[in-house]
Amino acid sequence: xxxxxxxxxxxxxxxxxxxxxxxxFVFVLAPPSRERFDFLSQPALPAALQDLWKRLDCVGxxxxxxxxxxxEEYESAYIALFDVGIPEPPVPLFESAHDKTHPAQEIALENxxxxxxxxxxxxxxxAVPDYLITQLEFLAALRYTSENASDEATAASLGRAxxxxxxxxxxxxxxKASGKLQETGAPGFPLLMNMLARFLVLKLDGWAxx
Numbered sequence: 478x479x480x481x482x483x484x485x486x487x488x489x490x491x492x493x494x495x496x497x498x499x500x501x502f503v504f505v506l507a508p509p510s511r512e513r514f515d516f517l518s519q520p521a522l523p524a525a526l527q528d529l530w531k532r533l534d535c536v537g538x539x540x541x542x543x544x545x546x547x548x549e550e551y552e553s554a555y556i557a558l559f560d561v562g563i564p565e566p567p568v569p570l571f572e573s574a575h576d577k578t579h580p581a582q583e584i585a586l587e588n589x590x591x592x593x594x595x596x597x598x599x600x601x602x603x604a605v606p607d608y609l610i611t612q613l614e615f616l617a618a619l620r621y622t623s624e625n626a627s628d629e630a631t632a633a634s635l636g637r638a639x640x641x642x643x644x645x646x647x648x649x650x651x652x653k654a655s656g657k658l659q660e661t662g663a664p665g666f667p668l669l670m671n672m673l674a675r676f677l678v679l680k681l682d683g684w685a686x687x
């Protein structure tokens with residue numbers, strides 16, 4: 478019997494030391510796709526996430542990881558949690574939805590200033606600058622550029638930009654969003670967001686993958 482992509486992925490344990498966790502969370506929290514569903518459905522994933530939970534030194538015992546029985550349930554839950562609601566979805570994946578102390582335009586503009594560090598531009602036809610996935614992709618690019626900088630001064634400067642962006646933006650709202658998501662009782666997503674919030678706190682403290 479031929480193996481599927483999901484079978485091949487399940488057969489290979491996740492090496493968290495080599496895995497860029499910014500990109501990992503981009504992948505698992507991005508809008509629904511069949512590839513994402515297959516990855517998150519693999520039988521080996523709960524054990525891998527338990528290992529990550531321990532590496533991140535998350536509070537309490539690992540709560541387990543439940544996922545959706547089929548793609549349609551996953552897709553509809555994602556939309557209901559993050560995309561659709563009156564006056565807004567339960568947990569929007571935008572910084573400006575959780576920070577009411579600054580105008581949304583100001584938050585988006587400040588995010589854009591950071592992206593200018595690497596000459597990046599978010600495609601506003603696809604996502605606004607303060608969208609979670611855009612922010613995490615920027616941090617992944619910043620981390621990669623810093624690690625491959627040709628001199629220590631550039632690496633240090635990029636490292637400071639990462640710290641400031643984490644402090645001013647991601648940690649300004651992701652923990653709040655995680656708290657709201659825990660209250661929904663949805664499968665899968667609350668655990669992933671909880672671990673993301675913990676990872677961001679550790680990154681601010683200078684943590685590297687163990």
